[in-house]
Amino acid sequence: MSKQLHKHCDCRNYAPVDVVKGICHRTKDVILGDEIQCEHYAQLNKCKHCGHFTASAEEFMGICNADPAKPWTYPDLITVTCEAFKA
């Protein structure tokens, strides 16, 4: 995925206040989540970054291969609490 596609809301140091904006833990500023990342970007792990994830043809959907049942999942599901996450 190209660097330009990363948004603030994909950054580990972005604390989402709501669906639009959040606080940058580095600067403490309120910023818009959909704006493009700054040079301090640190990846917030989501399903789409996981080695067990396969994207589906349907937009915003995918499969979790970490589970033998291969349940569906979605790319933007945050995985900081998922023990099966594979970088």
Place this chain on the structure above:
Amino acid sequence: MGKKLSEVLEQSGLSMNFEAGGAAPEGVVEREVAQQPCPRAAKLRELYYNTLSSATSEFPYWYTRFHKALDGELPIMRRALALKQAFAHLTPMIYPGELIVMGRAHYYRGSYPMPWLSEGYYMAKEDELHKAAMATGGASADELSKFGTGGGNVTQNFGTIVSLAGKFGMRQEEVPATLRIAREWVNKSADDVCRKYEKMVPEYPIKESIMRNVVCIMDSGFTLPQGREVINYFYPLQYGFDGIIAICEKRKGEVAGRAGGDGLIGMNRLYNYEAIKLVVEGVQSWIENYAKEARRLEEFEQEPVQKQEYKEIAERLEWITHNPPRNFREAIQLCWTTHLAVLNEDVASGMSPGRMGQILFPYFQQDKERGDINDQEVLEWLQLQRIKFTCIDVFGSAGVVGGVLSGNTFNNLCLGGLQRNGQPAANDLEKLIIEAGQRCVTTQPTLSVMYDEKLPEEFLLKAIECNKTGTGYPAWMNNRNAMDFMLRQYGREGMTVEESRAWSVGGCLESSPGSWFELELNGRKYNIPGGSGQPTSVGVHFIGLPKILELVLFDGVDQRTGERVFPPHGRKLESYAELWAQFQAYFRMAVDCLATTNNIQHDIWRKQNMSVFTSMLKSRWIETGRLIHEMGYKYNATYNVETCGTVTLVNSLVALKKVVYDDREATLEEMKDAVRNNFGFKTAEEVKSYSLADQEKRDESGTYDRIHFLVLSAPKYGNDDHYADSVMQQWEEWFCPMCSEFESLYGLPMYPCQISVSTHAPMGAATVATPDGRLSGTTFGDGSMSAYAGTDRNGPYALFNSATVWDHTMSQNSQMNMKVHPTAIHGLEGSKKLLELTRAYMRKGGFHIQYNIVDSKVLRAAQQEQEKYRDLVVRVAGFTQYWCEIGKPIQDEVVARTEYEGM
């Protein structure tokens, strides 16, 4: 434009003056008491003001994924394991400056749908939502910030944000997952399963017609199945989560395979203890994840003070994950975490913290004795607690969250009352709680004083001072009334006088039973109160009383929709007695079909969605092993019959009695014709105002002027007028006992609940003109004991006489809202007057009174320039809400309320 009703009345010599007891000053008068929050709270509150209600699909995803994977497991284990995984996978989010941390979801004001209760909304809107999610958007920062300053409601799609239920925003990339989750619950959700069995009730067609025509406003079992009750924090405070798990393990060993003399439920105990253990483990993982996040931020943070705060947050969380709290800060964090866990387990509004000042007092007292904390530090923490509570959102349908709740979540914190031994329970921490409420004005938690003659004057005046900030809180509840009601309703379940003192308010003003628990802290013992009753305001939800009267007058046919609701009665209604008898018959019919169908809803809920974590907090689970669905709570007779529009009904009955039956100034047919034709006026929807005075004439012929004048001139409730008040008495003395003829799914009798919340707006919108002269679509009178706006002309004490012609202890509550101009209660003398006024109502036997201390001109200005009044709060009906987050009908109704200019 036609003439306004207020102008028509002026010409007829019948002024509709909404000022009583004098005239308001010409200029705008601000509230006398205005304080500021501490800098930390001010910053976090400002963040709240600019936060949108935001929804995620994270919790529903993990819950659904594991629930599905566990097909074949016992229902309770399936639910417990799904809950455990959902809690364990929540993303932790901590914001700079916070000391109390954790939230429902990873947004500041986050929430999520629970489609296992009801997925119908998503299925109905699937196509629309899917299209919105797939549309690409590029909203500008200007558009977004504009949205952010207009209150937190996301009422429409914008940019990459999709609006759900007219209130919650969801990021477009999550919408397809939300829809997919909803699809997985089709024919499995409580809503869908309920429908199947509800239809087997013979009177189901009447119930459906009642709901379609808004005679009743909401179903009970799959909308807000829990809440309007009081949480009990005792078990985590006393044992800690590791201690609770240890108790479960021990009890499992004792009960496994043993029925314990109970052939029906005895064997369930093993599964119940295991379920509690699993959910508590999930909650522990959730707290641990927050602790890890705090550690990560501690490492990342450069600024020394913030770095230290993250460290202390981590230490507190690491401790309370496993252990009972040792101090005030740990205790307040643990109570907050426990509160959130309850809210994350099920859809609930009005999960009240109860008597928090008495629960936290042992920690406060011992910390102060040790010199570990001072009052200023406690005040800061209490202000931060207010902001956390205000950030709670309940995710529900537009009709429920908007129409019934006005977006409020009803976390009621009660003060005062009595201790177990009958001594006054007010303490120094409670005074700080009031002070925090004055300094940091927020909607949550709302405060209520459990008024008792034994409470110290100083404490009561402190509460009055808070009223004068214009917060709308504290509300005043009559402690002795509530105790009497407790004994009346819960005596059959073993309630004693001592235990009746442990009551508290759940939700806005639903009195709820409690128990005393012995907390031990550092070798000292304290009796703390905690909730021990099932949800209230469940069973039969709001029935619009004026709507029932409309159906009586028109032989069972709704005049707005033309649809038949009740079977024809065929009566000519030739006497008032006949009219009253038919009203009783239709009302009884409505209660019966709503009780049976809602019993089925709750029965399905308890079989599929029983609460585990909340049951662990409240039930006698250690001794009995029973959970909520097995009547495990100490008090289970909590189901009720709710009404709306009491005073509009009473005034309408009075007008019919006076004009048609006693004085014979008009025939019933003439009255019906006038009602049908809205007394020659336009509808509220056409006028775009929901206040009676603003309504405009359509018909200038004057056909209905005479009859309208007659009904408006008829005696009105609220003036100490026996003619009107006897009708109120007749209604209450019939209604209160009749509720006990209906039983809940637990086989226990119901009781009356008489609050309006916000239902008087949508139910008024669904009701044509009423015989009291109210016009089509305008709101009903608010509360149940408030006078209808502009009709109380003899002062507050006359209103109190009218309101207390019946015994309020027969009812769970009654509701009196009063608007007072700030100048009427200026200074210490004014405070004493307001306290005396309150005391007078309590002594006469009134249950509840609450005040809006505000100049109505401020409210009118705020209607015109909403964006300038982001922090303006008003008291609606049992709750304080931000003006900008209230719908226009309720705004109009609050503006129209009689404003008392003098006491």
